[in-house]
Amino acid sequence: MKKALTGCLVVVLLAIVVGGGAAYWFIMRPAWDAGSAFIDQAKQWQQVAELDKQVRNTETFAVPQDGRLDEAQVKRFLVVQQDIIAALGNDWQMLDQRFKQMDAERKASGREANLQEVLQAYNDIAGLVLTAKKAQVEALNRNGMSLGEYRWTRQQAFAALPLLANDKVPDQFAGSSMAANAELLRGHKDELAKGMATSVLGF
Structure with missing residues (x-):
């Protein structure tokens, strides 16, 4: 990383020598802003790893051999999910809207995102992940749940979610663990659907 930053600084210094004051506005300032965003992002991702x-x-x-959830697991999982959603508030929807707006603007102008825009986008996501991770860890500790149990429960719950699209589980899944999990989760369908957004962040 130090070598990469050194290389960037050399390019910037050369540009200043050749281009004078204009180089600051067109090269140095965007590069500095992009580098700052990258450093902030790296720090946030490191904090996420430490929180685990x-x-x-x-x-x-x-892991249960039959692959079936039980009511207690589902309740603990949903409590953690609800805490994560509450911690994120409207930030995820706002970020999603901003990304769509940026994408539309880039397409309209016929250009790709520059380095500063890409790093800032990832920096924003890192901030959301950090917020979600803090809420997740606190909720896991309150409910005595391990990361392993949480992740397995999430995997089984989201795998069964499509089977809840109809009032009855399709016959081809009858007797399967997925069908049993779907019936157990039926009363929590709306809560699970809302929590799907957090899975994009890895939670």
Whole structure:
């Protein structure tokens, strides 16, 4: 990383020597802003990784051989999901709208995103991930849930969610663990659907 930053600084210095004051506005300032966004982003991702270590339940989760959820697991999972959603508030929807707007503007102008825009976009996502991770860790600790149990429960729940599109589980899934999980989750369909947005962030 140091070599890359050094290389960037060399380019910037050469540009200043050759281009004078104009180089600051057209090269140095965007490069500095982009570099700052990248450094901020890296710091936030590092904090996310460190937060996993704060989960108190570190026992290895024993995955049920039949692949079926139980009511207690579902309740714990939904509590954690609700806390994450509450922590994010409207930020995720606002970010999604801004990305769509930026994309539309780029298409209209016929250009690709520049380095500063790309890094700033990832910086915004890193901020959301950090907020979500803090809420997740706090909720996991309150409910005595491990990351392993949470992730397995999420995987099983979201896998069964499509089966809830109809009032009855399709016959081809009858007797399967997915069908059993779908019936267990039927009363929580709306809560699960709302939580799908957090899965984009890895939660």
